[in-house]
Amino acid sequence: MASNSTENITKEKQFAKGISATEPEDKEEKKESLTGGPPVIQRSGSRPQLDLSGAAIHGNFEDRYPTILLPNQSDDISHLALDIGGSLIKLVYFSRHAESLTDDYRKNSLRKKFGGTNGNRRNYPILGGRLHFVKFETSKLNECLDFISSKQLHRGGVDSPIWRGNPSTENIVIKATGGGAFKYADVFRERLGVSLEKEDEMGSLVAGANFLLRAIRHEAFTHMDGQKEFIQIDPNDLFPYLLVNIGSGVSIIKVDGFGKFQRVSGTNVGGGTYWGLGRLLTKCKSFDELLELSQKGDNSQLDMLVGDIYGGLDYSKIGLSASTIASSFGKTISENKELSDYRPEDISLSLLRMISYNIGQISYLNALRYGLKKIFFGGFFIRGHAYTMDTISFAVHFWSKGEAQAMFLRHEGFLGAVGVFMSYEKHGLDDLRAHQLVERFPMGAPYVGGKIHGPPLGNLNEKISWMEKFVQKGTAITAPVPMAPPGTTGMGGFERPSARGNILRSDASAALNVGVLHLVPTLEVFPLLRDPKIYEPNTIDLSHSELEYWFTVLSEHLPDLVDKAVASEGGTDDAKRRGDAFARAFSAHLARLMEEPAAYGKFGLADLLELREECLREFQFGDAYITIKQRENEASLAVLPDLLMELDGMNEEDRLLALIEGVLAANIFDWGSRACVDLYHKGTIIEIYRMSRKKMQRPWRVDDFDTFNKKMLTDKRQQPYKRALLFVDNSGADIVLGMLPLARELLRRGTEVVLVANSLPALNDVTANEIPGIVAEAAKHCDTLRRAAEAGGLLLDAMAGIEDESKASTVSVPLMVVENGCGSPCIDFRQVSSELAEAAKEADLIILEGMGRALHTNLNVRFKCDALKLAMIKNQRLAEKLFGGNIYDCICRFEPAD
Ligand SMILES: CC(C)(COP(=O)(O)O)[C@@H](O)C(=O)NCCC(=O)O
Numbered sequence: 001m002a003s004n005s006t007e008n009i010t011k012e013k014q015f016a017k018g019i020s021a022t023e024p025e026d027k028e029e030k031k032e033s034l035t036g037g038p039p040v041i042q043r044s045g046s047r048p049q050l051d052l053s054g055a056a057i058h059g060n061f062e063d064r065y066p067t068i069l070l071p072n073q074s075d076d077i078s079h080l081a082l083d084i085g086g087s088l089i090k091l092v093y094f095s096r097h098a099e100s101l102t103d104d105y106r107k108n109s110l111r112k113k114f115g116g117t118n119g120n121r122r123n124y125p126i127l128g129g130r131l132h133f134v135k136f137e138t139s140k141l142n143e144c145l146d147f148i149s150s151k152q153l154h155r156g157g158v159d160s161p162i163w164r165g166n167p168s169t170e171n172i173v174i175k176a177t178g179g180g181a182f183k184y185a186d187v188f189r190e191r192l193g194v195s196l197e198k199e200d201e202m203g204s205l206v207a208g209a210n211f212l213l214r215a216i217r218h219e220a221f222t223h224m225d226g227q228k229e230f231i232q233i234d235p236n237d238l239f240p241y242l243l244v245n246i247g248s249g250v251s252i253i254k255v256d257g258f259g260k261f262q263r264v265s266g267t268n269v270g271g272g273t274y275w276g277l278g279r280l281l282t283k284c285k286s287f288d289e290l291l292e293l294s295q296k297g298d299n300s301q302l303d304m305l306v307g308d309i310y311g312g313l314d315y316s317k318i319g320l321s322a323s324t325i326a327s328s329f330g331k332t333i334s335e336n337k338e339l340s341d342y343r344p345e346d347i348s349l350s351l352l353r354m355i356s357y358n359i360g361q362i363s364y365l366n367a368l369r370y371g372l373k374k375i376f377f378g379g380f381f382i383r384g385h386a387y388t389m390d391t392i393s394f395a396v397h398f399w400s401k402g403e404a405q406a407m408f409l410r411h412e413g414f415l416g417a418v419g420v421f422m423s424y425e426k427h428g429l430d431d432l433r434a435h436q437l438v439e440r441f442p443m444g445a446p447y448v449g450g451k452i453h454g455p456p457l458g459n460l461n462e463k464i465s466w467m468e469k470f471v472q473k474g475t476a477i478t479a480p481v482p483m484a485p486p487g488t489t490g491m492g493g494f495e496r497p498s499a500r501g502n503i504l505r506s507d508a509s510a511a512l513n514v515g516v517l518h519l520v521p522t523l524e525v526f527p528l529l530r531d532p533k534i535y536e537p538n539t540i541d542l543s544h545s546e547l548e549y550w551f552t553v554l555s556e557h558l559p560d561l562v563d564k565a566v567a568s569e570g571g572t573d574d575a576k577r578r579g580d581a582f583a584r585a586f587s588a589h590l591a592r593l594m595e596e597p598a599a600y601g602k603f604g605l606a607d608l609l610e611l612r613e614e615c616l617r618e619f620q621f622g623d624a625y626i627t628i629k630q631r632e633n634e635a636s637l638a639v640l641p642d643l644l645m646e647l648d649g650m651n652e653e654d655r656l657l658a659l660i661e662g663v664l665a666a667n668i669f670d671w672g673s674r675a676c677v678d679l680y681h682k683g684t685i686i687e688i689y690r691m692s693r694k695k696m697q698r699p700w701r702v703d704d705f706d707t708f709n710k711k712m713l714t715d716k717r718q719q720p721y722k723r724a725l726l727f728v729d730n731s732g733a734d735i736v737l738g739m740l741p742l743a744r745e746l747l748r749r750g751t752e753v754v755l756v757a758n759s760l761p762a763l764n765d766v767t768a769n770e771i772p773g774i775v776a777e778a779a780k781h782c783d784t785l786r787r788a789a790e791a792g793g794l795l796l797d798a799m800a801g802i803e804d805e806s807k808a809s810t811v812s813v814p815l816m817v818v819e820n821g822c823g824s825p826c827i828d829f830r831q832v833s834s835e836l837a838e839a840a841k842e843a844d845l846i847i848l849e850g851m852g853r854a855l856h857t858n859l860n861v862r863f864k865c866d867a868l869k870l871a872m873i874k875n876q877r878l879a880e881k882l883f884g885g886n887i888y889d890c891i892c893r894f895e896p897a898d
């Protein structure tokens with residue numbers, strides 16, 4: 001049903017009335033602004049901050065989750081939540097980043113075509129923003145207050161219209177948990193003029209864990225023998241689980257659902273015990289110092305091991321290896337030594353192991369008692385510390401005989417703060433799903449684990465200056481995080497020596513980064529994935545040698561990329577400065593990943609390639625390859641008429657083969673491949689295209705052309721496919737001489753064609769915004785394309801008024817363009833745009849083109865409909881690894897739906 005039908009308008013009104021009648025406390029008071037401007041909305045504390053007045057259902061009223069328009073909602077939904085602990089203050093805040101609401105002709109036409117639901121969702125105002133995680137040392141409370149104040153987080157953020165119009169902080173309430181919420185309430189009132197509303201600590205921890213485990217795909221990981229492995233938790237099969245929070249003491253909580261939990265046990269031997277005894281025995285000044293000492297420790301100096309009892313042998317009958325601790329500190333009774341005879345490092349490690357084992361064992365016993373298999377550990381004691389996690393894991397694994405699993409959380413330090421954040425009513429974020437969240441790691445994102453150094457970086461200029469300072473001091477940036485200013489505490493401990501035997505690396509380097517969570521409400525899981533639950537986009541695992549290879553490839557490519565990026569912005573001094581900062585930032589990311597491959601969660605090649613694009617965007621490079629793209633489009637469009645004529649002279653079967661060959665040959669134009677870029681110096685675009693075509697020799701490395709051809713020719717009276725989604729790749733010859741002619745063939749055979757292209761630039765990939773212009777040019781030489789593009793609403797009315805008779809007489813199947821929701825050379829089908837998801841519903845053929853989309857990702861992925869994967873392999877190593885082949889081999893893989 002169309003959204004503007006009379007019936008809907010009536011329903012919209014009823015709906016709006018319903019809301020204001022049932023939720024009187026939601027009403028916001030409108031007051032005159034103090035500056036004499038328009039009325040501003042006065043929020044009162046933590047009360048719901050959405051302005052629901054005038055709310056109306058938009059789109060299809062029968063939808064289960066219809067779009068709700070809130071016309072009076074300003075864009076200031078910003079919440080700040082705090083967890084003020086004894087040593088750290090954790091801060092979670094939400095900043096709204098509205099999508100640009102510019103509507104273009106292409107989008108409007110799509111909306112008409114697909115019934116108006118997809119484009120409207122972008123008006124949904126609740127989501128769309130970023131969730132930031134920041135932490136401060138509690139001893140530096142002032143830095144935290146300055147940060148809140150500089151960003152005006154307590155007033156909805158610096159950009160909030162509320163703050164701009166209303167300097168008063170009266171009645172503002174910020175939610176907080178942790179002891180500091182009581183201890184520092186007066187300081188917050190004096191400094192920021194706000195009151196702290198206390199939230200229950202345990203309830204917050206559980207709410208935080210529930211949210212993170214359901215909304216973040218790889219939040220949980222196991223840690224055994226120094227190896228992290230991310231675990232995909234099924235959000236529908238999360239409960240029940242055991243949450244073990246190790247603070248000063250230990251709470252063991254059985255979680256049965258949202259808001260349903262019970263503290264079933266605990267132990268008084270926890271983080272406080274380690275710190276207290278450790279301080280007495282080693283004279284350490286801080287918890288972190290004590291932990292750091294343990295890195296260099298050898299617990300066998302104090303602990304009695306199984307081997308000590310059995311003369312160096314294992315007690316294999318009961319599964320105890322010689323190195324298992326039989327009695328913590330047990331060795332000290334038989335030795336005639338004083339405390340001062342033991343190294344503080346060894347004492348610290350023995351203590352850490354004793355307490356961790358004990359907690360692991362008690363946790364397992366509780367899991368056994370309640371029949372639970374999943375045990376998540378959190379709390380300040382863990383801090384991403386490798387020995388702690390390994391010891392706990394060992395205990396759980398050992399006592400449960402491998403039945404139960406100890407898991408840790410990437411956002412472990414933020415559980416409480418996230419929980420507090422979730423307690424703000426009606427921000428609409430509680431129901432977020434993993435596909436709507438994208439984690440990014442910009443410079444300046446906070447760091448979990450280890451110490452906190454340096455100020456959180458605000459704008460781009462601050463960021464660049466900070467990096468330039470490092471460079472002046474000759475210090476390499478090894479982590480994409482603001483660390484200590486040069487000359488003080490160094491790079492956050494990354495250069496500390498590795499732990500013994502290199503099995504467990506230093507605490508700080510092994511700890512994980514936490515990025516900024518981008519909430520993108522319009523993203524959806526691609527509906528044609530055959531098995532979305534087990535979908536894994538990356539074809540190759542970035543194991544250590546693989547990571548090293550890609551590290552080298554991307555590092556070597558960097559200078560050239562910087563040149564292109566700077567030139568794309570006119571080569572100004574500002575562009576050069578940004579280019580330099582980009583290079584340093586991306587190198588820092590690479591270095592960080594080499595140091596700790598799990599630093600950013602489960603990270604594949606697709607993520608690495610996307611990180612490079614994101615990093616360019618972070619330093620405000622809109623499209624580094626824009627000039628190259630335009631040049632190649634023009635050159636290819638110039639020869640398109642000849643190609644089309646040549647194709648038209650062929651019979652149907654030869655033509656289809658020539659078209660597929662053409663797609664594969666034109667895929668050679670890839671500015672991300674070093675080998676290809678070297679080729680471009682050897683000839684013009686058209687010369688290289690011709691050379692590439694000439695070299696096409698069948699059978700290709702994977703050659704399913706005959707099966708595809710058969711399917712296309714099966715029944716000439718019937719069109720084989722109703723709608724094809726063509727995932728296009730590069731600009732220039734690839735789209736113009738490869739994919740467009742193939743699209744034209746499908747259109748001729750009566751198949752609707754949807755060209756699916758990137759939402760944002762990545763390398764020389766064509767974007768959805770660029771395609772209508774290219775199609776308009778191509779359509780000047782081709783009637784089929786012109787009529788189809790008109791039918792699909794791609795061309796402005798009748799090619800700017802050129803009337804022609806054929807237009808009225810023949811109705812064409814449409815040619816449409818949708819954006820895929822990505823800004824990467826690869827595609828992750830767990831997160832695509834809603835317009836693509838909508839277009840996919842009636843599609844019965846998918847064509848994935850290019851190395852990024854069809855080889856690096858999705859090579860082994862099966863779809864619900866027929867799929868054709870086409871690519872030229874432009875990397876020798878990949879050709880060998882995947883197909884035992886060679887560079888420039890071609891892949892034509894056809895996978896029928898059944
Ligand atoms: C980034 C790419 C996947 C893009 O390839 P495309 O999808 O355009 O075919 C590819 O250029 C690539 O893997 N390049 C790096 C490897 C190399 O330089 O050989």
Ligand SMILES: [Mn+2]
Binds near residue numbers: 670730765825850852
């Ligand atoms: Mn590409």
